[in-house]
Amino acid sequence: MSKSKIAAVIGGGVIGGGWAARFLLNGWDVQVYDPASDAERKIAEVLANARASLPQLHNNALPAEGELRFCDTIEEAVSGATWIQESVPERLAIKHATFATIQAAVDDTAIIGSSTSGYKPSELQIDASKPAQILVAHPFNPVYLLPLVEVVPSPQNDEDTIERAKSILSGVGMKPLRVRKEIDAHIADRFLEAVWREALWLVKDGVATTEEIDDAIRYGFGLRWGQMGLFETYRVAGGEAGMAHFIAQFGPCLQWPWTKLMDVPELTDELVQTIADQSDEQSGMHSIRELERIRDDNLVGMMQALKQRDWGAGALLNAHDKTLHSENN
Amino acid sequence: MSKSKIAAVIGGGVIGGGWAARFLLNGWDVQVYDPASDAERKIAEVLANARASLPQLHNNALPAEGELRFCDTIEEAVSGATWIQESVPERLAIKHATFATIQAAVDDTAIIGSSTSGYKPSELQIDASKPAQILVAHPFNPVYLLPLVEVVPSPQNDEDTIERAKSILSGVGMKPLRVRKEIDAHIADRFLEAVWREALWLVKDGVATTEEIDDAIRYGFGLRWGQMGLFETYRVAGGEAGMAHFIAQFGPCLQWPWTKLMDVPELTDELVQTIADQSDEQSGMHSIRELERIRDDNLVGMMQALKQRDWGAGALLNAHDKTLHSENN
Numbered sequence: 045m046s047k048s049k050i051a052a053v054i055g056g057g058v059i060g061g062g063w064a065a066r067f068l069l070n071g072w073d074v075q076v077y078d079p080a081s082d083a084e085r086k087i088a089e090v091l092a093n094a095r096a097s098l099p100q101l102h103n104n105a106l107p108a109e110g111e112l113r114f115c116d117t118i119e120e121a122v123s124g125a126t127w128i129q130e131s132v133p134e135r136l137a138i139k140h141a142t143f144a145t146i147q148a149a150v151d152d153t154a155i156i157g158s159s160t161s162g163y164k165p166s167e168l169q170i171d172a173s174k175p176a177q178i179l180v181a182h183p184f185n186p187v188y189l190l191p192l193v194e195v196v197p198s199p200q201n202d203e204d205t206i207e208r209a210k211s212i213l214s215g216v217g218m219k220p221l222r223v224r225k226e227i228d229a230h231i232a233d234r235f236l237e238a239v240w241r242e243a244l245w246l247v248k249d250g251v252a253t254t255e256e257i258d259d260a261i262r263y264g265f266g267l268r269w270g271q272m273g274l275f276e277t278y279r280v281a282g283g284e285a286g287m288a289h290f291i292a293q294f295g296p297c298l299q300w301p302w303t304k305l306m307d308v309p310e311l312t313d314e315l316v317q318t319i320a321d322q323s324d325e326q327s328g329m330h331s332i333r334e335l336e337r338i339r340d341d342n343l344v345g346m347m348q349a350l351k352q353r354d355w356g357a358g359a360l361l362n363a364h365d366k367t368l369h370s371e372n373n
Numbered sequence: 374m375s376k377s378k379i380a381a382v383i384g385g386g387v388i389g390g391g392w393a394a395r396f397l398l399n400g401w402d403v404q405v406y407d408p409a410s411d412a413e414r415k416i417a418e419v420l421a422n423a424r425a426s427l428p429q430l431h432n433n434a435l436p437a438e439g440e441l442r443f444c445d446t447i448e449e450a451v452s453g454a455t456w457i458q459e460s461v462p463e464r465l466a467i468k469h470a471t472f473a474t475i476q477a478a479v480d481d482t483a484i485i486g487s488s489t490s491g492y493k494p495s496e497l498q499i500d501a502s503k504p505a506q507i508l509v510a511h512p513f514n515p516v517y518l519l520p521l522v523e524v525v526p527s528p529q530n531d532e533d534t535i536e537r538a539k540s541i542l543s544g545v546g547m548k549p550l551r552v553r554k555e556i557d558a559h560i561a562d563r564f565l566e567a568v569w570r571e572a573l574w575l576v577k578d579g580v581a582t583t584e585e586i587d588d589a590i591r592y593g594f595g596l597r598w599g600q601m602g603l604f605e606t607y608r609v610a611g612g613e614a615g616m617a618h619f620i621a622q623f624g625p626c627l628q629w630p631w632t633k634l635m636d637v638p639e640l641t642d643e644l645v646q647t648i649a650d651q652s653d654e655q656s657g658m659h660s661i662r663e664l665e666r667i668r669d670d671n672l673v674g675m676m677q678a679l680k681q682r683d684w685g686a687g688a689l690l691n692a693h694d695k696t697l698h699s700e701n702n
Contacts, residue, residue, distance in 0.1 A: 058610060184593040185610050192593030219592040225580045231589040234575070238567035243603055246563070251554045258602025260560040262685050263548040264513040264521030266602065269595030271671035272664075273587025274572055275648070276656050280664045281387060281514050287652040291645050316620050319604070323616040327605050335601075335609045338684060342600035345678030353671055356591050 048073050048110070052125035054118060054142060056083040058090070059159050060131035062187025064112065065094035067127075069188065070216040071107025076114050077121035084114055089333070094188035097340040101189075101347055101361050104368040118142065119149040126151075127212055129181065131159040139168055147173045155209050157181030161233045164226040166198040175200045179209060182230055183218070186336070189343050191219040191360050194230045217364045219357075244309045247319055254319060255326035270346055271356050377402050377439070381454035383447060383471060385412040388488050389460035390419035391516025393441065396456075398427050398517065399545040400436025405443050406450035413443055418662070423517035426669040430518075430676055430690050433697035447471065448478040455480075456541055458510065460488040468497055476502045484538050486510030486524075490562050493555040495527040504529045508538060511559055512547070515665070518672050520548040520689050523559045546693045548686075573638045576648055583648060584655035599675055600685050 051067040053060050056078035064074045064087055076087060091112070099106055115121035122128050128150060132142050139158065146156055156178045158168050169175035180196035193213050197206050210220040223230050229237060246252045252260065268277050275287070282290030309315065327335060350358025380396040382389050385407035393403045393416055405416060420441070428435055444450040451457050457479060461471050468487065475485055485507045487497050498504035509525035522542050526535050539549040552559050558566060575581045581589065597606050604616070611619030638644065656664060679687025 184597075190593050190596060192589065194589070219588065221585060221588050221592070223580065224585075225578070227578075227580055231575060231581050231586065232593050234571050235568045235590070236594060238571045239564045239603060242563050242567045246560060249554070249556075251552065251556055252560050254604035256550060256553075257560065258605050259548065259550055260521065260523070261564070261598050261602035262600060263550070263689070264519050264561050265565060266595065266598030266600075267519060267672055267675060267686060268513075268668070269590050270599035270675055271591060271595075272668060273590035273595065274568060275583035275652055276587050276664070277668070279652050279656055280661060280668055282661075287649045288645065291640070291648065311620070316617065319620065320616045323604055323608050327608055332609060332611075335605070338682070339597070339601060339606070339609055342679060342682055342684055343596055345682060346596060346599055346675045349674030349678045350671060353667070353674060355667060355671055357596060360592070 049127075050075060050125045052077070052122040052128040052146075053131070054078075054121060054128060054146065055131035055133075055159075056080070056087050057131060058086075058185060059183065059187060060129070061087040061090035062094070062185060063129045063131065063159070063183065065091045065098075065188040066183075066216050066218070068110045068112055069094055069098050069106055071110055072127075072216070073110040074112050075121040075123070075125060076112070077116075077118050078114075087112075090186075090188070093186070093336055093340055096337070097186075097344050098188050100344050101351070102365055102368060104365050104372055106368065107371070118145045122146050122150045122154070126154050128154055128156045129159060130156060134160060134162060136163060136167060139163070140171060143168065143172050143178060147177065150177075152177070155179070155205060155212070157209065159183060162229050164198065164228060165196050165201070166226060169198060169200055176202055176205060179206065180223075180226075180230065181209065181213065181220075182233075184232065186340060186343070189340060189347075191217065191357050192232065193218045193220050194223055194232065195220045196223040196226050196230055198226055215367075217361070219360050241309065244311070244315065244319075247322065248309050248315050253326070254322040258326070271350060378456075379404060379454045381406070381451040381457040381475075382460070383407075383450060383457060383475065384460035384462075384488075385409070385416050386460060387415075387419070387514060388512065388516060389458070390416040391423075391514060392458045392460060392488070392512065394420045394423035394427075394517040395512075395545050395547070397439045397441055398423055398435055400439055401456075401545070402439040403441050404450040404452070404454060405441070406445075406447050407443075416441075419515075419517070422515070422665055422669055425666070426515075426673050427517050429673050430680070431694055431697060433694050433701055435697065436700070447474045451475050451479045451483070455483050457483055457485045458488060459485060463489060463491060465492060465496060468492070469500060472497065472501050472507060476506065479506075481506070484508070484534060484541070486538065488512060491558050493527065493557060494525050494530070495555060498527060498529055505531055505534060508535065509552075509555075509559065510538065510542065510549075511562075513561070515669060515672070518669060518676075520546065520686050521561065522547045522549050523552055523561065524549045525552040525555050525559055527555055544696075546690070548689050570638065573640070573644065573648075576651065577638050577644050582655070583651040587655070600679060 049072045051072045053064045053076045056076050067074050158180050165180045182194040184190040184192050213220040278290045279287045347357050351361050378401045380401045382393045382405045385405050396403050487509050494509045511523040513519040513521050542549040607619045608616045676686050680690050
């Protein structure tokens with residue numbers, strides 16, 4: 045057994061809690077700093093969800109669960125940590141202050157990953173004492189189940205740090221996707237942003253309710269995207285002529301004057317209320333806890349199906365199983 | 374046994390072939406018109422894929438497969454048909470000419486569904502002899518597996534026609550989603566369009582390759598969207614505070630100056646070539662036929678998992694199973 049691995053989780057909301065669960069269930073000790081009074085309860089609930097779902101994805105036993113410790117200060121939380129995950133609110137001043145406190149206390153070899161969904165690493169690194177130590181490691185909810193983590197370096201990060209970051213994230217069962225150039229919102233959230241904007245228009249204009257929009261996704265292209273992405277799906281859709289045929293057929297649509305696609309709808313109180321009401325109508329019969337369990341159970345089932353086929357997220361899980369097997373023996 | 378049900382499939386490409394398979398495997402006779410010399414071969418291949426996948430989704434036997442007949446004229450293909458599915462190229466003049474020929478030959482009670490992904494039903498109905506007979510029935514590839522079909526009426530369609538259309542489509546195992554107001558590209562393709570545009574930018578700017586973009590989707594939000602859609606996922610992500618909290622947190626991002634999100638990239642020859650090359654690099658080790666089978670097998674596995682959980686597409690399949698059971702007995 046190698047010596048214990050320690051991760052620090054700074055900020056323990058839905059995302060920070062998911063990170064804590066991901067590391068704990070993969071055998072890391074986790075030290076949490078979150079000033080919120082209900083942080084312990086919230087993380088315990090996320091951890092319960094993770095314990096009920098993640099082990100089902102593996103044929104081999106996960107390592108013995110690490111130890112979870114709540115700390116009163118950032119300094120205490122980062123003590124001895126080789127990975128520090130920052131998941132504080134999305135305000136640059138708060139992030140900078142957090143990094144300053146972290147960097148005053150950690151080893152130079154520790155890596156600080158930020159869960160930011162919007163900021164570029166070079167923005168996070170501004171005024172940092174050791175900018176090369178900070179990069180973006182942007183996960184997806186639920187962090188303990190979904191494999192993707194976008195690893196976004198700036199030119200200030202050296203290759204060794206980036207490779208070590210990818211290796212640590214792979215080690216806890218994730219799929220680190222290195223983003224070649226830093227841009228606002230990285231890759232996945234640019235898509236989510238584009239879809240979100242369009243969805244707001246559809247609700248605002250009374251074209252569809254939140255439930256109808258969800259159905260338009262989950263009975264159709266959502267299923268496709270769970271296993272192939274956009275381009276591979278379209279490659280197949282192009283038929284025997286493949287990608288070139290598809291682009292020739294679909295590409296010109298982009299020139300159509302769908303002006304609504306280009307604007308940002310104003311997020312008025314009325315629109316927010318409409319969405320909240322429609323969402324209550326759609327999902328209000330389930331508590332958030334119930335929805336979390338339904339979601340997790342569905343994700344487990346879909347990923348188990350992909351495991352059987354050794355494809356996509358399933359292939360990643362199979363590879364991780366092999367690692368677990370060799371570590372267990 | 375009720376008297377035989379006849380569907381006409383006008384245009385037999387990937388989409389028309391998928392429709393033919395969907396109807397045939399659900400016990401309808403199908404009469405196909407497609408002037409292309411290789412239409413029979415292509416439809417046979419789609420049908421082979423459908424036969425290998427669709428029955429796996431049901432615990433109860435599907436009806437005896439209907440009879441497939443290729444016809445030399447549209448008039449012959451629509452003879453006796455109660456459902457006519459138009460899947461000809463996306464050019465309005467071709468669609469109008471096709472509808473004119475169909476309408477001169479069919480009963481008034483037959484319904485003409487168009488597979489158009491872009492046109493509004495009122496555009497399709499222009500100059501039609503019986504506009505009320507035509508509506509949009511927009512499916513998703515692979516049509517024989519994915520349940521979603523967007524049913525888009527114009528104010529010229531009466532409720533009886535719309536309800537009959539939904540009933541027929543439900544009868545072949547689909548999820549008809551009635552779109553409340555006609556708009557260009559209906560609902561789902563507006564999302565696909567927004568994502569496609571953004572993906573072109575990411576490739577053009579060298580931020581990500583086609584494979585990296587696909588990975589950003591299928592290891593993350595694609596899995597989420599296969600079982601819940603956008604709004605229900607975000608409701609859960611909002612945590613205990615739910616939807617209002619989520620919107621408060623994420624909504625303002627829409628105001629950020631992500632100008633690229635708003636523009637349409639020029640689809641230059643160079644960009645098309647880059648995409649085609651990257652797609653070859655990503656998926657070229659599989660033939661299109663292989664990719665189709667991988668996709669179908671994955672979709673079957675994911676939907677089987679959702680069936681076990683009686684959720685989303687799985688709940689729809691369970692309901693269809695009950696119908697099959699009562700029809701078998």
